[in-house]
Amino acid sequence: MAIPLPDGLTTPALVVDPDVLDRNISRMAEASQARGFALRPHAKTHKCAQIAERQLRSGARGLSVATIGEAEAFARAGVDDLFIAYPVWLDAGKAQRLRRLADVVALRVGVESVEGAQRLGNAVRDSARAVEVLVEVDSGSRRTGVQPHAAGEVGKAAADVGLDVVGVFTFPGHGYGHDARARELAARDEERALDEAAQALRELGLGVRVISGGSTPTVGRWQPGTVDELRPGVYVFNDATQLAIGTCEVEDLALVAAATVISVPAPDRFVLDVGSKVLGSDRSSWVTGHGYLPRFPQGTITALWEHHAVVRLPEGVRGPRLGSLVAVVPNHVCTPVNLADELLVVRDREVIDRWQVTARGANT
Missing domain, CATH: 2.40.37.20 (D-serine dehydratase-like domain)
Incomplete structure (x- = not known):
C-alpha cells in the first residue's frame, strides 16, 4: 500500500511521503546531470515552497511555472529564477504584475505570436532587468506554439521591441501513450522541432542559449545534443496516469x-x-x-x-x-x-x- 495512513486522520486530505518524494527528486536531478541537461522543473504540479526548495537544493537551475500568479507566489517564497512556460497574453493588469516581477527575479516568458511578443515588449520596456524570451514551438501536441520554421518571425518581433530572445521551448503532450514507443517518438519529434526552430532564430542573427523541452513521460528518452534543458513536473509525485x-x-x-x-x-x-x-x-x-x-x-x-x-x-x-x-x-x-x-x-x-x-x- 502506497503511503501507510495514520490512524485518526481527518479526511479527505492529500498526504505526501517525504522519502519517496526526495527519492524522485534526487533521481531526476542525477539523471539530468549525468546526461548533460539543465533541469528547470515545472512547479505547477506541486505549487509548494518546500518542494521547490528541495528541487533547487538538488541542482535545479530555477523553476518553470504556468502563470504570472504562480511566479508571484514562488518569488515571494524566495525563488529568484523563473520561467513562465506559457504564451502569456498581457492585459493592463497582467502587464503591471509582470513588470513588478521582472524587477525582483530573473524572469523568462514564453511567446508564440508576433502580437504577443509586441505586447510583452511594450509592457516590460522600463523594467529594471531585461526579460528573457523563449519562442514556443509545436512539436506535435497540437496545443500552443508556432510551427518550427515560423519561430524566427516571432523571435525577430520580440527582439525588435527590446526583448532578450534566448531560445525556444516546447511541450510534448503527445508523449503520453501506453508504450515506450510513443514516448520515444515524441522525444524525437521534440528534438527535430526544436532544432529547426533554433536554426530559424540563428538565421536571423538571434542568439540561442536555451533549447528547452521535456515532460515526465519523455524526459528519460532524450538524447544529448539539441536539447539542453528539461522541464518535467509530475515526476515529484507521479500519479495514476x-x-x-x-x-x-x-x-x-x-x-x-x-x-x-x-x-x-x-x-x-x-x-x-x-x-x-x-x-x-x-x-x-x-x-x-x-x-x-x-x-x-x-x-x-x-x-x-x-x-x-x-x-x-x-x-x-x-x-x-x-x-x-x-x-x-x-x-x-x-x-x-x-x-x-x-x-x-x-x-x-x-x-x-x-x-x-x-x-x-x-x-x-
Missing part, C-alpha cells in the same frame, strides 16, 4: 488522497468521502475510472460526485470496513494539489509536517 503508461512504479507514488469509507451498500461496492472537489475530475484514456487504489488495485472508482467516490470491486474481493481509511492516487496529480490548502507530510504513519500549497489557486 504515469503508473498506467509505465513511467513509474507503485513504489514511486509520493502523494495520495486519504479518504474514509462512509458507506458500504453492497459486498462489491463502497463509497469514499473524496470527490471531484478533492481529486479533480480528470479522466484519462490510460486509466480505468477516477483514480488508482493501491490497496484494491483491481477495484474501479466508477462514479465521482463533488464529495463521493463510488468504488466497485471484482467478485470475491473483500472490501474495506465502514469507517476505515483508503488511499486514492489521483489520475492527474496537478489538479488535486491546486484544490488543496495544504499537504500532510507522513512518515511511519505519523503526520510530521504540514506544507502550505504556496501557489494554490494562482491561475491568472
Whole structure:
C-alpha cells in the first residue's frame, strides 16, 4: 500500500511521503546531470515552497511555472529564477504584475505570436532587468506554439521591441501513450522541432542559449545534443496516469488522497468521502475510472460526485470496513494539489509536517 495512513486522520486530505518524494527528486536531478541537461522543473504540479526548495537544493537551475500568479507566489517564497512556460497574453493588469516581477527575479516568458511578443515588449520596456524570451514551438501536441520554421518571425518581433530572445521551448503532450514507443517518438519529434526552430532564430542573427523541452513521460528518452534543458513536473509525485503508461512504479507514488469509507451498500461496492472537489475530475484514456487504489488495485472508482467516490470491486474481493481509511492516487496529480490548502507530510504513519500549497489557486 502506497503511503501507510495514520490512524485518526481527518479526511479527505492529500498526504505526501517525504522519502519517496526526495527519492524522485534526487533521481531526476542525477539523471539530468549525468546526461548533460539543465533541469528547470515545472512547479505547477506541486505549487509548494518546500518542494521547490528541495528541487533547487538538488541542482535545479530555477523553476518553470504556468502563470504570472504562480511566479508571484514562488518569488515571494524566495525563488529568484523563473520561467513562465506559457504564451502569456498581457492585459493592463497582467502587464503591471509582470513588470513588478521582472524587477525582483530573473524572469523568462514564453511567446508564440508576433502580437504577443509586441505586447510583452511594450509592457516590460522600463523594467529594471531585461526579460528573457523563449519562442514556443509545436512539436506535435497540437496545443500552443508556432510551427518550427515560423519561430524566427516571432523571435525577430520580440527582439525588435527590446526583448532578450534566448531560445525556444516546447511541450510534448503527445508523449503520453501506453508504450515506450510513443514516448520515444515524441522525444524525437521534440528534438527535430526544436532544432529547426533554433536554426530559424540563428538565421536571423538571434542568439540561442536555451533549447528547452521535456515532460515526465519523455524526459528519460532524450538524447544529448539539441536539447539542453528539461522541464518535467509530475515526476515529484507521479500519479495514476504515469503508473498506467509505465513511467513509474507503485513504489514511486509520493502523494495520495486519504479518504474514509462512509458507506458500504453492497459486498462489491463502497463509497469514499473524496470527490471531484478533492481529486479533480480528470479522466484519462490510460486509466480505468477516477483514480488508482493501491490497496484494491483491481477495484474501479466508477462514479465521482463533488464529495463521493463510488468504488466497485471484482467478485470475491473483500472490501474495506465502514469507517476505515483508503488511499486514492489521483489520475492527474496537478489538479488535486491546486484544490488543496495544504499537504500532510507522513512518515511511519505519523503526520510530521504540514506544507502550505504556496501557489494554490494562482491561475491568472
